[in-house]
Amino acid sequence: MMSSRFEQAQSRSQTPVDLVDRVRLAIAHGELLPGQHLVENDLATMFDVSRGAVRSALTVLDSDGLITRSPNRGARVRPISISEAVEITELRAVIEGLCAAKAAQRATASERTELRRLDARMRTAVEAGDTTAYSNLSETVHQAIREIAAQSTAVDVLDRLRYRSVRYQFSVARLPGRPRQGAEEHSAIVHAVVAGKADKAEHEMRSHLESVIGALYDLQTHGGLYGVPGTPEQVSLTRPS
Helix, strand or coil: CHHHHHHCHHHCCCCHHHHHHHHHHHHHCCCCCCCCEECHHHHHHHHCCCHHHHHHHHHHHHHHCCEEEECCCEEEECCCCHHHHHHHHHHHHHHHHHHHHHHHHHCCHHHHHHHHHHHHHHHHHHHCCCHHHHHHHHHHHHHHHHHHHCCHHHHHHHHHHHHHHHHHHHHHHCCCCHHHHHHHHHHHHHHHHHCCCHHHHHHHHHHHHHHHHHHHHHHHHHCCCCCCCCCHHHHHCCCCC
């Protein structure tokens, strides 16, 4: 089933690629905080790997834009401003809208069944008040639609944005009422894809991500992406009319 490829990603045997994914997830979930100094020895202990493996992983994470490295300050988790998060989501709206349309045209019977299952699980998570499960399922739905779409170039671009966007999705999901609204938006996308309505699927995906942009602006009144009020992006960024 599709979900097994997504949801079992963290259970694979340890390889250099797996270590990169584990550090990415630690950054996305807030275990490694924005601006935090990344010490090779500490990371090697944290993930039970060699310093050489950590060094290789940091090189990849630097190229992904998740960390910054400098000769004097070493490696640090790169903060993402609200303005950057908005730019990422605007780009995602265009590309993922295309993917949703293609998925509606290509989805097999088994893939449609899997999307319905994910939709039901997301609604259950919202009813249970499980924000973390909702956020994880949101990412899974998006990833499933990308795979169904089979647009390799689009997926390459989205993969580069994936871990940067996951970092603020968890903050958005904590906004009051956001999980319920998000579940309804995802359900609309799933229904359009399952029904084979390409134009509708693209519209619903774009509408959903435009809604996420609105939620990002709302975060300004809730302490920003990382719960630190008064940051420069909060002062200078205004919602467009």
